[in-house]
Amino acid sequence: MKKKFIITIALVLLMLLSFTGLALAFDSGGNPGVKGPNTIEWTGQGADDDGVLDTEYCPSPDAVPDGIDPNSYLLWIFTTDGGEATAGQIHLGGSGSGEYAWATNPGGSFHFFTPYFTPDSNLTAYVDFNVADPGNGAWILTISHGCPGEKDYEELTVSKTVETSFTRVHSWDIAKMVETENGYTHDGFPKVWLYIDGHGNEQATWTVDVSYLGYEDGGHKVSGVITIENTGTLDAVITNIEDVMGLSAFVVNGVNTTAIYPNVTCDADPIDGKYALAVGQTLTCNYSYDGNAQGVNTVTVTTERDTYSATAAIVWGAPTTEVNKTVTVKDISDLFGEVVLGTVTAPNDGQFTYTKDFAWADYGADLCGDYVYDNTASIVETEQSASAKLKVNVQCYVYETAYAKGNPGLCFIPDFSNWGWTNLIKQSLSSYTWD
Incomplete structure (x- = not known):
């Protein structure tokens, strides 16, 4: 009898609420039971306890209402499972906020787009509606899918430069000779015989030949700058910076080598071997290697979360320094004193000639006798030299x-x-x- 009385009282209360227009409320998964105003409370469907969505779509595959970011949204679906209702709005509270009208109503369900809020226990949501037919099924308010937007992330942008330098040393040879028109010699040296009547007068010609022998390259050096910029939204801790040079095989000092690890120094001091790089900060490092490395140069930056790298080719261009590319040739002789003959530039050879006329009248009886004229040409930069000797006999x-x-x-x-x-x-x- 008591049980029947309680049931009767409950039915009366429901009827009173229905007649007075007061809204009822129930949790998602329940049934409104009666017609009239009502609300359904979201109880976490569509996300786990940590607030991670069961399904993510970034950006939204469906059109979103104005004011909603397709890269940061939640799509709520309210279903009546055979019942009928006229839905109003979805109301967000707790860590969320705002009231949002339904966007579409496919198949009797109501789709609501809201901005993204982490769907954990701090978020509350309910939909108000008017029940036309409660039906017998479970009415559900769930998050179908969403996009959390940009999350904090670690990202390092690594770049590097490669600069090569070396010195090229050019080699030369120099030779000199003297010839006379008559071609006379004495003791293996060209000789001019000047007679009193002048019939021995003749011209001597000196020739200086400068020959280019080639060049030798040395002092090779590879160097550059490594730039590490924190372009993410999380601070990074760099645990290792490794620069590897020459990933293609090459020979260094006669040894077949596949990799070289140049010295790397950075503009900040590590703490316990690590570099802390805050968001927006840049770490600059320099590296160098003395040798003729070939191939590519790769730097690998390792953090506590990830690994980043940058690669650049090692390209040897023109020498940065050239020694003796252009040389100066000078001549010192008893006859002409010191004379600069000119310059020669690699890879060309050079030849210089000059002459002198010899006549008995230039000496006369007072200066008769034997003369030996030494003549030396030299390359100023290398101090190489060559000499030619001419003998002259002036008849008395x-x-x-x-x-x-x-x-x-x-x-x-x-x-x-x-x-x-x-x-x-x-x-x-x-x-x-x-x-």
């Missing part, structure tokens, strides 16, 4: 003794040779007058 006046006038030209005084007076021979070889 010839004197004959008196006894030579006779035939057989013997002195008529016994036991006395080379006696007497002398007779100057004139400057004619065809005849002369006895004084």
